[in-house]
Amino acid sequence: MVDFNPYDAGTWADPYPTYAALRAEAPVYRNDDLRFWALSRHADVLAAHNDWETYSSAGGVTIEGIEKDFPMLVVKDPPDHHWHRRIVSKVFTPRRMSELEPFIRRQARELLDAQRDATEFDIVGEFALPLPLEIISELLGIPVEHRMTVNRLSDLLTERGPDTDPNQFAEAIGGLLALYLELVVERRRKPQDDVISMIIQTEVTDDEDGRTRRLSDEEIAFRFLELGTAGHETVARAIPNGLMAMTRFPDQARMLRDDPSLATKAVEETLRLDPPSQLQGRTTTRDVTLHGVTIPAGAKVMLVTGSALRDETVYDRPDVFDLTRQHHPSTLFFGFGIHRCLGAHLARLEIKIAFEEIFARYPEFHLDLDRAEWQVSTNVRGVSGLPFIVDPAGASVPAGA
Template structure:
């Protein structure tokens, strides 16, 4: 008779007595079978743990001896609290080596110390601050010419061959050369360094067989000694360029912070970190794009999409599958109690596919507006310092390949990966093309084309799409109505009433926001109406003078910061002039939902009021037309004289109209009046009238001083902190950040009165601290 294993009675498929985690039982069948070294995880980590994201987001893996975490919010919370969730085991060998391999490492004097990746506080942040300056966007810009030159040279070597292994022939060597240049290391023994880097990855995150461990140990030991010799040579003259020389100079200034052992460890770790993940990320990105030919074609036709495509590639198939953390005190993650001493494998690649944070997360969408919120680079005080160097290299690779080899395709192959828990990229990437179709053979001038590289925080400016002007028709005196469709006839993004798009005005450098005024249920096109404004800053005049049916425009969006509450019981819609555009879509939606509403449209004359006939046919007696030349001015004092808690007011129009409405609604409930502005002047910066203020970045462990002549957004950029931006006028809401403490001087026109009073959010492009005070931000 067989005695059941402990835990079996409770449905646990493994022997409970073998578990090291106090509350690790019962273990589900999926958890018991979890194997990060198997082919399923190596080929597609997010898909391999889909069951966990959906059913068991925190589970114990008896094979690994780790708790595994797979959802976005849980993983971001872990990154935020690096005291409870220590990074100290991030570089710990996940597979302990035997005595013989350990003896080999000892024979080389191997003594790898803590680095920026796995160091605890209070040591970590002082070192990070001391060594951060070379990683800022301004400093990284100096490396762009080298990246471009190397990429061009390596493509030149195979451009006429018709076939290449991009990993072997470009994607390892270029990032390694750039990494050595950034670090200040001589470009010698590149093949050997690649071999050492792979050995370091296998030694730390892999599962080498006993017979392989000794060979890996020799490679790691040689790597350690080589790093020491390079560092010793640098000490002879630390005045040269390079991050390691910068560190040596900082050592003289801060010897207790930047120590000898620290520099030796960072030399070795830096060579790996600065190139291996970039090489893998680039190979993953090109593979992913070639697997999605429509996306590849769009990049070839519109290279301005490349920066956001890089973010989406990092989200969808990044080079960092997981990180590790050690629980230092009893804690709870995702509702599961974790005792002190527990080890965590936080699967960031799974978080990047979490439907709770990324809509339609498995869809590869190079225009995804929150792709930059991916966790491939980590988050908070241990976020990858080299993230912007990697972004820059990936952008240049994609620019060069899409321009010179738009006809490139994947060759038939089986993709293999070095088995490990954390870092992944195909060992080979075989591509092919017909050299006779190389565009540069027909047009050598295209070799001189350069797409600007975005170094630093992602920008909504890079998410533009091309549309064709299907119709351009007069909608009223001085108003042009445009119907915009996809060139290939495919559906355009869905939108809700109140949404706007940004239209790029040709080569003028101008970008202007226009509210959508068509039918939200019409997925075939987007419609806007543009008033020629005598006081135009150039946008409306350009549209009227240059845009015709058949033209192509670049747009961004839709985005919505003027939302219609579809649960409201009653609505009053008020439009002044061209402010009819967003309000018309709201009224159409209220009519479709059966909401009780009235609609007031104000203008100089009926001839100047866009879409009037269409609106009268649609809304009938609910529409009240107030034409000034007919003596029919609206009496909003009378209309809004009696507050009604069940009524919401939506208005868009000239500032004088909005100011009058605000005064009439003073007695109404907070935010009963919801408005959209055409322009904002609150964000203009006059250094002579401003006060400097301090911001504490809670998640990053940084304190920044924002001078009187600088915006918060500018200060964040300078500190290498990712924050999206677009209009930089307080109109679009792209640069919103979360406020944890301090009083904000709100200068945007996005937040409602209640949102401002709550003081939980601010726009980094224009708002500041009240009275030069201190703000604490969730960044």
């Protein structure tokens, strides 16, 4: 019988054989020790995302559900969810995204410039992590001096495992909220031309009761905590995930090198083959029977996106990184339905630019997969360290050359 513990280090390093067993043997799985159920087939995960009335987010999106009592958008269901999301969606307008593109490319080049003479460096610590941190910080208006603190506390917020300090979640969320509240109070006193000031001043009409709504200081702080964490954690894991995939499938790396226009396909295939967001938690509001198994009302159910995106009934050769893949049946890697990721376009853009700049700069490189350092966290899977080795014939090419 298959055993699925998302926090097991071996499973986290390679969960896909376990996912395949779940789909085949236990599409409705129960972990009695951690007290959660899991759905692993594409059709079931997609249906659950689209049925928020049955699969509620209000109980939290992690196995532990620690975040359920906080005023976060990710744990809100309609009707409150609608007007809260309408305010935050103003952060991710097409105009703001297009304005960020030159900044993203400049940041990517500067980070790689700093490694110009290196024959080996950590692609995570020196590139994949600081790049999205700078982008989301620039978008949200987080001062430069606070950005590494945001990174450190965000890591503490999501880290899980047998050796995890039980007090670190409180330390992380307390530190981040204090930082964001300080920024909100400062912007109320002295508004600027930035996102924080814009959200403070934004009001929307609640479709449910017709009332005009604004976010409180605490709600704004929690929105920025969510955006700041999600906005750099997922991209920071997706970039090395894609590079590792192309190391395992060198023929696809050659295709991308020969045809840079395939960078967009490389992003989509990275997010399908090895998505950074592996699990999304929901709580059932009624009894649900699937595949002859009944999940009771009030149960924690984890939607296993990482498994759904390798469902062999949906994808041809699901375990292969394939830049010629013709279509993606759904974009489950950014969630679906009302909780689809607000920053999906920005994340895609950052990963695409990262791939373009790396392949343009290094004619030949490889990653030492044996020295990859896996970090076990709540829902986001990826490495915290990964050696990037410049091959002798692959010296760095100056940006724009």
